[in-house]
Every structure is written in C-alpha cells, then in structure tokens.
Amino acid sequence: MLLADLLERYGYDFTGYSRASIKRRITRLYSLDKALSFAEFRFKIANDPIYFKRFVEQITVNVTEMFRDPTFFKALRNEVMPQLGTYPLIRIWIAGCSTGEEAYSIAILLQEMNLLHKSLVYATDLNPAVLEKAAQGMFGLSQMKQYSENYILSGGSKDFSSYYTAKYSLAKFNDDLRTKIIFSTHNLVSDHSFNEFQLILCRNVLIYFDRDLQHKVLSLFDESLEELGYLALGSKETLEFSPLAKKYKRLPHEKIWRKGN
Amino acid sequence: MNNCEALIIGGSAGSLDVLLKVLPKLRADLPFPIIIVIHRKHGADSLLPELLTGRTPLLVKEAEEKELIRPGTIYIAPSDYHLLIEQDRTFSLDSSEKINYSRPSIDVTYQTAAEVYQSKLVCMLLSGSNADGVNGLKTVKAYRGMAIIQDPSDAQVPYMPAQAAKNVAIDASLKIEDTAKFVNLLS
DSSP states (O other): OHHHHHHHHHOOOOTTBOHHHHHHHHHHHHHHTTOSOHHHHHHHHHHOHHHHHHHHHHHSOOOOOTTOSHHHHHHIIIIIHHHHTTSSSEEEEEETOTTSHHHHHHHHHHHHTTOGGGEEEEEEESOHHHHHHHHHTEEEGGGHHHHHHHHHHTTOOSOGGGGEEEETTEEEEOHHHHTTEEEEEOOTTTOOOOSOEEEEEEOSSGGGBOHHHHHHHHHHHHHTEEEEEEEEEOTTOOSTTSGGGGGEEEOTTSSEEEEOO | OOSOOEEEEEEOTTOHHHHHHHGGGSOTTOSSOEEEEEOOOTTOTTHHHHHHTTSSSSEEEEOOTTOBOOTTEEEEOOTTSEEEEOTTSBEEEEOOOOBTTBSSOHHHHHHHHHHHHGGGEEEEEOSOSSOTTHHHHHHHHHTTOEEEEEOGGGOSSTHHHHHHHHHSOOSEEEOHHHHHHHHHHOO
C-alpha cells in the first residue's frame, strides 16, 4: 500500500524489492521517528516531500566501506585494470555508489596504475542525499584504520594517509581523486542505459531486489557493457541464475564476470 | 512440538563447541531445516560450513540469497550479512547497519522467521557474551513459536542465554547432552 503511494506520487518503484528486507527498513524508520500511527506515517510520506527525502535515505541501505573485500580489489588491480589500461579512454560505472567510498577506492587504484588521467568514473545512486555526501569526499577519521588495513590487504603499497587530510573528525580525500568521478542520480529500477562501459561495479545492491528485478537490472548492465567488458557484483551475488550467464566467463575466486565477444 | 517448520540456532562466543557436539547426533531424516546464525569475525567466511560438513548426516551449506529453504538441510548465515526469511520461504541477505554490534544479527533472523513460520518455529539461543537474540525470542513468543536456550550453567559464556531467561518466557533450558535428543524429537 505504502509502496504503491510512492510509485504514484514520486515515481519511485520499490515493489521489486525483497519484501522482508524493505519491510524491516520501513518498520525501523517507523519506530525511529515515533509516528503516531501507520496512517499518519503514510500520509506524511505521501504529502511531505522533505520527509519523503528522509524516507528514501533511511530505507535504502547505505552501509559501505573503502576497499571492502580486499581480495576483490586485488583482483581488480592485478587482472582487470591491466586490461582496461589498453583502452584510450576507460569508462567505469559504479551503480548504487551510496556515499562514495567505493568510487574513491577505484580512483586510488586508477591513480596508482597511472590510468586515472584517461578514465571517467560514473558513480550513481537513486538517493540524492548520499550523492551530496559522496561529492564532498569526506569520511569519518575513525574509519581510516580499517580502510588502511583493507587497502594494504588489497595490494596497496603506499601510505594510505597520503590520500587524505585530517580535518577534525573527518578525512578529506585529495581533490585530484575527485576530478574524474561524476556523481549523478540514476535509478536502476526505472532509468535506462546511459553509456557504454568497460567495467561496471554493482556490489550489494541486487541482494535487495527480487529475482525479476535482478534479471531486469542485469540486462541493463549487459546493454551498457562493451564486449570484453567486466561486470563486478557483491560477494554473495551471482550471474549464475540469469539467462545472460552463458555470454560471460567468471574470473576464478571473485565475483567478476567478463563479457564475451 | 508438532509440525515444526524450522529450527533456528543462534549463538556467539562459546557456541561453536555446542554445535560440534550436537550436530553429529542429529537424525538424518529431520523433516525441517536448521538455520544457524553464529557471530564470527568477518573474513572467516567459508570456514564454518566446511568445519561442520561431514560431522553430521545432514547437508550443510551457506545460506544463499533467494535460495529456497529445504528440510533436512543445515544452513549457515554468511558472515557480514544479515539473514532474513521471506514469506515464500527463501532467504534474503542484507548488509545494513549492525544490530547489537553484530552482522549477522540473531534478532533479525528470528524476527523475520517468526512472521513467516509463526507457531511452527523453534528458536534456540546458545552461549554468548551479548544480548543479540533476546528481542528476537520475544517476537517468536508473540507469534506463539517456541523459545529454547542453552542452560546458562552449562554454557561457556552464560550471558546470552541468561538474558533470554530473564526477559522471555522460555519453553525449555537444555544441557548440551540433552540437546540433540530434544531436536530429534521435534517433528
């Protein structure tokens, strides 16, 4: 019912989301904001655009980290980036980028491999609020120890702290990393392909979608990926059940698939 | 209890030892699935299914997203994701905020399972040092499911089952040696 309102009023379609997960997010927000009744909660979402913004921010999951799953980044560094390096212009799409931690991680990787100058990283999310945060390139200083460990485990050999400046409780990442990242809204459920890429990353997004929506989004990625391009999914996500699987070959050990030609 | 449709075992520090003692004694024809949610360090991922495989007559595997939950199978929640149960009896994974400093959180699995299996759910909480699972057991009881704990006096770390005993109307408190027999009698 609530989901139908959102589609009608704002054009946001959450009906293809996994039910238990979205229900838990909505119930969580309902008790967090201490609404008087479900009817009041529903009315507020439908009629108060500012509250609706909060609603989208809160029910979508925005938990992410830099160099999450270090072995994945190691495979990008050792196997994928050298192939991408052969192109005159590298186009990468990070779909569901949330607050940008992964986009900055990719930029660091590209810079270290001397590829950043000829790369464009499109980082998209359906949620404008997280994109504003991502564009600032500032993350909690308290996270840096964990991120630095991830970075080293992923094969990074520099001093991780050389990539940011500490400002009070925040780490501000260097502006040169930001220059090749384009942050933009894009809704995987309703928006179309907007370019062709050699690498698409969409990690820990498909787990929130039902099978039909997963198939639809995977087709969107397939349309947006050049031949011999790479598709990277989250550590518990797979292309295996998709009819597209036969066009792709998986890299050993990681959730990275390469499109055939 | 009759018509048990799922048994969910939650635990933290000190619970692995219990599993290693109990799972080998389970009967091979259990008519319901067992879902295990154990706190552990991120990265120690595939170790738990490997450790348990071969020690029980039942099939042991990591729970995968959208996978249909089948009887006679032991599913292990992957590390670093919450494990949710859907109405169509499939799993969902969720990498949202930690609950009770934990991901997977036992509360999340208990609560979503309670809505699906209702009175035909049995949840068991083992040894552990935080209170994750206690709120989940309250939901299980609200749906008239069964709440079981490891006898705190028998637990390596009694805090978790003791908190459950304090806050929830527990149906049974079991010693390790009686646990397999209890599970085998569920049908």
